[in-house]
Amino acid sequence: MALERLSTALSEAFKKLTKTDKINESHLDNLLKEVKVALLEADVHTMAIDVFLNRIKDEALGQKIFGSLKPNEALMKIVYDQLVDLLGSTEEAFAYPASQHVTMMLVGLQGSGKTTSAAKLAHFFKSKGRKPYLIAADLMRPAAIDQLEILGTSLNVKVYTDRSSKNALQVVKDGIKASRNENVDTIIIDTAGRLHIDETLMNELVQIKSYVNPTEVLLTVDALSGQDAMNVAASFNQSLNISGLIVTKFDGDSKGGAVLSAKTVAQVNVKLVGTGEKTDEYDLFYPDRMASRLIGxxxxxxxxxxxxxxxxxxxxxxxxxxxxxxxxxxxxxxxxxxxxxxxxxxxxxxxxxxxxxxxxxxxxxxxxxxxxxxxxxxxxxxxxxxxxxxxxxxxxxxxxxxxxxxxxxxxxxxxxxxxxxxxxxxxxxxxxxxxxxxxx
Ligand SMILES: Nc1nc2c(ncn2[C@@H]2O[C@H](COP(=O)(O)OP(=O)(O)O)[C@@H](O)[C@H]2O)c(=O)[nH]1
Ligand SMILES: [Mg+2]
Structure with a gap:
């Protein structure tokens, strides 16, 4: 998993305190210093780090009674609680009532994993008994349509395509119309990306969004892109008011700091992480579980x-x-x-x-x-x-x-x-x- 080094650093920092009966402020400062280095190494955004460390310090100093816990355990609990908070909301993602018809739109830079994630969502919703339907609205590259079609077919999910169109909004309109003749309840729209955020792209996405009025606008960010991911997220959020993040490429060597930065820096929660190229390689994101893993x-x-x-x-x-x-x-x-x-x-x-x-x-x-x-x-x-x-x-x-x-x-x-x-x-x-x- 990404963030392995962070997890090691955290458990090592705590291990040093196991022999200490009373924790004073200098123990705390040392611990926080080590945690800070580990967070920086994991590419967590400095703004998130500051907020996090300050809260731990406030909590630890303010808490006089540690209950039945040893001080180092009490501190571990404080760090755990703050990690959960840093990682986002514990509300379960994508938990719609069975009767609700949902529409979601995937947005993000080129290569960040939109098309792959669209297929992963289709896989996920199918496994929950929903009936997904994919719309290929990335008209920038013909290959993108093929890619989604191949993935959809492999999942036995219908993919709406229109290779003759140059107008993404029109494709979305036609796709949604066509979906009404199918027995589907979960529409997933794959959109075009660019290498950098630009106005033409944003305008196209804003138009699609205002036509569709989607249940979710999900931004895919590549875990490998480090702190940059947060700037991208903040700027997409400004134009599109995104409802959640999908952090892709969380496998491999990514530092993974994005998941710890998103809520503080871009005010969005991570909902899904991609852990491989295949359509079943993803995990729903649970802050409490991730926090628990991180502190060992x-x-x-x-x-x-x-x-x-x-x-x-x-x-x-x-x-x-x-x-x-x-x-x-x-x-x-x-x-x-x-x-x-x-x-x-x-x-x-x-x-x-x-x-x-x-x-x-x-x-x-x-x-x-x-x-x-x-x-x-x-x-x-x-x-x-x-x-x-x-x-x-x-x-x-x-x-x-x-x-x-x-x-x-x-x-x-x-x-x-x-x-x-x-x-x-x-x-x-x-x-x-x-x-x-x-x-x-
Ligand atoms: N290892 C790994 N590769 C991924 C993941 N998600 C996407 N990819 C790969 O990243 C590349 C770009 O993905 P794609 O979905 O085409 O990005 P898009 O341009 O945003 O649609 C492809 O080679 C994908 O196989 C992931 O979670 N893990
Ligand atoms: Mg794509």
């Missing part, structure tokens, strides 16, 4: 949701609940390993588990398969008692386990220390989660 708290809800199609969700939820209760033994670890091996990429899975974000970055999916098999063998060689109580694992037992699972004693030690570390992090996260409103 994982993203259990997404994990549970993603797993629903593939896994025994009952056991997964039970395991998530146990983790949230601060219980975590080798059986849980074994359970996680088994589930993960069913789900494909360990890296992406790990990044959703509390406290595992940093581990996720060190993971290489090919190596991890081998080590997963090894870890599983080690746990299976433990007795049931040992799996529930790691303190039983003294030297002679470790030798027996190593022999039984065909690995070295170092391997066993490695797994145990990995387990201890994870358990400690989870304990911290769960304590915090119990106190954080809306955390889970």
């Amino acid at each position: 708290g994982g993203d259990l809800l997404s994990l549970v949701e993603q797993a629903q199609t593939k896994l025994d969700t009952v056991s997964l939820e039970r395991s998530a609940n146990r983790i949230m209760e601060g219980q975590f033994d080798f059986n849980d670890l074994l359970d996680q390993i088994t589930q993960m091996s069913k789900m494909g990429s360990l890296k992406s899975m790990l990044s959703m588990l509390p406290g595992m974000g940093q581990m996720a970055q060190q993971v290489n999916d090919a190596d991890s398969k081998a080590s997963m098999i090894k870890s599983k063998a080690i746990i299976l060689s433990m007795t049931l008692e040992e799996r529930e109580d790691a303190s039983l694992l003294r030297a002679s037992r470790k030798n027996r386990i190593a022999k039984g699972s065909g690995v070295s004693v170092q391997d066993v030690n490695r797994l145990i220390s990995q387990y201890e570390k994870t358990k400690e992090q989870m304990r911290m996260v769960s304590r915090m989660a119990k106190n954080a409103k809306g955390f889970r």
Whole structure:
């Protein structure tokens, strides 16, 4: 995921405070300094950074009673709450009543991902039982029409095209008229972009918007474009009053700061992130889940949701609940390993588990398969008692386990220390989660 470095920097900054019983202002200043560097590196807009850091400072200094939390946990909760706020609204995106007919318009610079995102939206709405209909109103490049038609066809979604027209507004009018003869309820309009914002483009878009009166005007911005994305967003917002952002190319090497800047700088919320070129590579954007991931708290809800199609969700939820209760033994670890091996990429899975974000970055999916098999063998060689109580694992037992699972004693030690570390992090996260409103 983009923002991995930010997530690492945040958890490292907090880790330094774990041994501190009382947090004073200089601890706080140091933490904020480190967070600031991390945010700058992630290409978060300076205006958003200032607002964010000031709020954390105000909250932390103003809060005298930390409840049952340790000070560093209380601080983590403050950072979490402010991150959620920085990331936008927690209102669910695109949650229209089934009976509502919706129209949306995609706008953005050339190459920012409009056409791809139009197809992703069609995919999304189809998966929600809606009946999407695409209109190809980018007449700048003939290839753009073909591109949308190919994507739409692959999704079995009707695409309205008029290759003879030079007038985008007319194409939209005709397209909407034609849609009335189809059994559709979600119209998605792909529009033309330019390399830079220009007046002709804006006028065309403003005309289309005022004719259509769309439910949503969605701006696509490329996560790779860094702080520039926010200037683009602010200026589109001024002319078109956009209803949400789609941050594309959130996969790959993008720094991803756009998602942390949008609300403060451009006054728009991110609604969707694109995570690949394919029509099913996107995620709805949930500020609370993203914040939780960023502070190393994982993203259990997404994990549970993603797993629903593939896994025994009952056991997964039970395991998530146990983790949230601060219980975590080798059986849980074994359970996680088994589930993960069913789900494909360990890296992406790990990044959703509390406290595992940093581990996720060190993971290489090919190596991890081998080590997963090894870890599983080690746990299976433990007795049931040992799996529930790691303190039983003294030297002679470790030798027996190593022999039984065909690995070295170092391997066993490695797994145990990995387990201890994870358990400690989870304990911290769960304590915090119990106190954080809306955390889970
Ligand atoms: N990796 C990645 N590539 C994307 C994503 N969204 C779009 N692209 C690619 O970016 C390029 C431009 O996208 P396109 O939809 O044609 O942009 P448009 O000019 O705004 O319509 C294409 O090569 C897409 O495959 C994304 O979320 N991740
Ligand atoms: Mg396009």
